Amino acid sequence: MPHSARARRWPLASALLLLGSLGIAAAWILLADARNAQSSWMAVVAAVDAAWLLRLARIRPGALRALAGTAATALAILIASFGIIAAQLARPMGMLPWESALKLGPHHAWTLAGLANGPVDIAWLVAGVVIAAVLSR
Structure with missing residues (x-):
């Protein structure tokens, strides 16, 4: 396959990964809100989703593909963590989750994430x- 054809696949793959990260993060936020728990095991689901999307986009195996899958998973983890915190803060304040998310700063979110995630949650996030990285390579 010519180099230009492979290079043209990266915009599609990037769009797929971004949409996949947003979609899996939204599902994760809804699940965590319904269960009233962090549901950190969803990081593994996000990892499998990212690897599958890269294969679907027919990106050639290698370090760049592994990096892309890892970055997409990390993005899903960050978005989901921020969204879960925003949703948990919104209810007692009488706000909608997206209103809370707009008011939530990164430092406050980081502090609350540190308090909400125990060792098992951290292990699930790292495992994801x-x-x-392994499935995307």
């Missing part, structure tokens, strides 16, 4: 990133 590692699995993304």
